[in-house]
Amino acid sequence: MAPKVVRWGILATGGIAQTFTKDLLVDPATRGVHEIKHTVVAAASSSSASRAQEFLKSVNAPSSAVAYGSYKELVQNKDVDIVYVATPHSHHYQNVMLCLDAGKNVLCEKAFTVNAAQAKKLIETAREKNLFLMEAVWTRYFPISIYVRDAITSGRLGTVTRVYSDNSLAAEPEKAWPGGKSRMVAPDLAGGALLDMGIYSLTWVFQTLYTTQSPQHRKPPRVVSTMQRYPETGVDEMTTMLLTFPRDAAAGGDMHATATTSFRVGNDVDGAGTCGPAVRIQGTLGEMQVWPPIYRPTRTRLILKDGTIEDKNWPQPGPGKGSGWYNGFGGSVNQEGEGHGMFWEADEAALALVEGRKEGKFESLDESLVIMELMDEVRRQNGLVYPEKIETTDRVEL
Numbered sequence: 001m002a003p004k005v006v007r008w009g010i011l012a013t014g015g016i017a018q019t020f021t022k023d024l025l026v027d028p029a030t031r032g033v034h035e036i037k038h039t040v041v042a043a044a045s046s047s048s049a050s051r052a053q054e055f056l057k058s059v060n061a062p063s064s065a066v067a068y069g070s071y072k073e074l075v076q077n078k079d080v081d082i083v084y085v086a087t088p089h090s091h092h093y094q095n096v097m098l099c100l101d102a103g104k105n106v107l108c109e110k111a112f113t114v115n116a117a118q119a120k121k122l123i124e125t126a127r128e129k130n131l132f133l134m135e136a137v138w139t140r141y142f143p144i145s146i147y148v149r150d151a152i153t154s155g156r157l158g159t160v161t162r163v164y165s166d167n168s169l170a171a172e173p174e175k176a177w178p179g180g181k182s183r184m185v186a187p188d189l190a191g192g193a194l195l196d197m198g199i200y201s202l203t204w205v206f207q208t209l210y211t212t213q214s215p216q217h218r219k220p221p222r223v224v225s226t227m228q229r230y231p232e233t234g235v236d237e238m239t240t241m242l243l244t245f246p247r248d249a250a251a252g253g254d255m256h257a258t259a260t261t262s263f264r265v266g267n268d269v270d271g272a273g274t275c276g277p278a279v280r281i282q283g284t285l286g287e288m289q290v291w292p293p294i295y296r297p298t299r300t301r302l303i304l305k306d307g308t309i310e311d312k313n314w315p316q317p318g319p320g321k322g323s324g325w326y327n328g329f330g331g332s333v334n335q336e337g338e339g340h341g342m343f344w345e346a347d348e349a350a351l352a353l354v355e356g357r358k359e360g361k362f363e364s365l366d367e368s369l370v371i372m373e374l375m376d377e378v379r380r381q382n383g384l385v386y387p388e389k390i391e392t393t394d395r396v397e398l
């Protein structure tokens with residue numbers, strides 16, 4: 001059967017929008033996906049149509065794709081099946097609402113929203129309107145994540161009881177984002193380590209200790225946390241969380257996790273993995289290790305008590321060497337022909353549309369909400385509040 005074509009609209013033209021859209025336009029057959037194909041029919045920039053036009057050119061979009069100078073025009077385009085929202089997290093609530101109001105399905109970047117109240121409202125609205133909505137936690141859709149979750153659910157690790165997970169940068173924020181205006185540190189763009197990077201530490205904790213439980217056994221964790229503030233802007237530059245996931249005694253009792261994030265220090269100081277794994281998943285029969293960066297991991301080690309050591313590499317597929325095609329994010333460029341890995345989540349969103357599903361299969365909307373509630377609690381414990389205009393569930397112009 002011919003693949004079904006899913007038509008995307010891209011909302012925002014920044015760094016990740018570019019990486020995502022380039023991956024999106026790689027033929028899915030290069031990764032063994034034959035049911036769907038993706039195309040880009042439109043992109044919008046909040047600043048100008050010419051910026052959107054430049055964006056479409058830079059990602060090599062079809063020449064028929066339309067460029068808009070406002071997000072409102074994009075969501076009115078009848079040819080758009082699904083919108084990818086790639087604005088700063090401060091803007092996700094308002095931008096996703098705009099899409100849902102116009103009857104569009106949505107894939108929204110992480111962190112889903114600024115707080116759980118906003119996430120809840122988006123989820124309710126999508127369900128009322130019978131639209132697809134998914135938080136773009138791309139890592140969950142990687143084959144490496146499927147392998148790790150399978151190692152847990154198949155019982156290879158025994159009873160899994162503890163996880164350590166870190167996603168940190170090891171950079172000087174003053175030098176990386178001078179002036180405090182970057183979305184990474186600006187309070188009015190919901191800056192800070194927790195929402196931007198801690199979400200990945202929590203992703204590994206949740207997808208190993210929570211997603212792997214049968215839905216009726218999933219219980220939200222308790223959390224105790226501490227935060228260090230970034231002096232220049234007051235957002236968090238380092239956050240440490242201790243989590244307890246309740247589990248019946250007969251199933252092995254409670255599970256513990258340590259989830260950490262920091263701008264300034266990290267456990268991949270040379271960017272080559274020399275510091276060791278950044279995720280360690282421990283069960284009664286052994287340990288699974290995942291090397292950093294944990295948002296785009298490519299290396300695992302399984303160590304079992306019976307002497308098994310299983311090392312695996314998980315390179316990202318793509319058009320391959322000799323293609324002259326490159327992707328990457330920010331200043332880093334992947335090897336020629338190597339995808340970034342954002343196509344896996346795009347494939348899942350497209351397959352869901354074709355199959356009539358309304359959520360992503362490896363992170364339900366309820367789970368996205370539980371994680372937002374947890375991050376709310378961590379912020380509450382440490383008094384981190386963002387400006388009202390980005391915490392509100394009212395419709396406002398940002």
Ligand SMILES: NC(=O)c1ccc[n+]([C@@H]2O[C@H](COP(=O)([O-])OP(=O)(O)OC[C@H]3O[C@@H](n4cnc5c(N)ncnc54)[C@H](OP(=O)(O)O)[C@@H]3O)[C@@H](O)[C@H]2O)c1
Nearest residue numbers: 012013014015016017045046047086087088089109110111
């Ligand atoms: N999955 C991943 O690996 C990954 C990686 C990086 C970032 N992200 C997420 O993606 C989102 C965007 O991050 P990014 O790194 O792409 O950011 P970015 O480079 O700063 O781009 C954000 C874009 O949002 C639009 N925008 C609208 N209002 C804005 C405002 N007031 N201030 C700044 N930008 C505004 C702008 O596009 P227009 O001018 O065209 O409207 C801007 O180019 C964030 O939520 C982030 O957490 C995910």
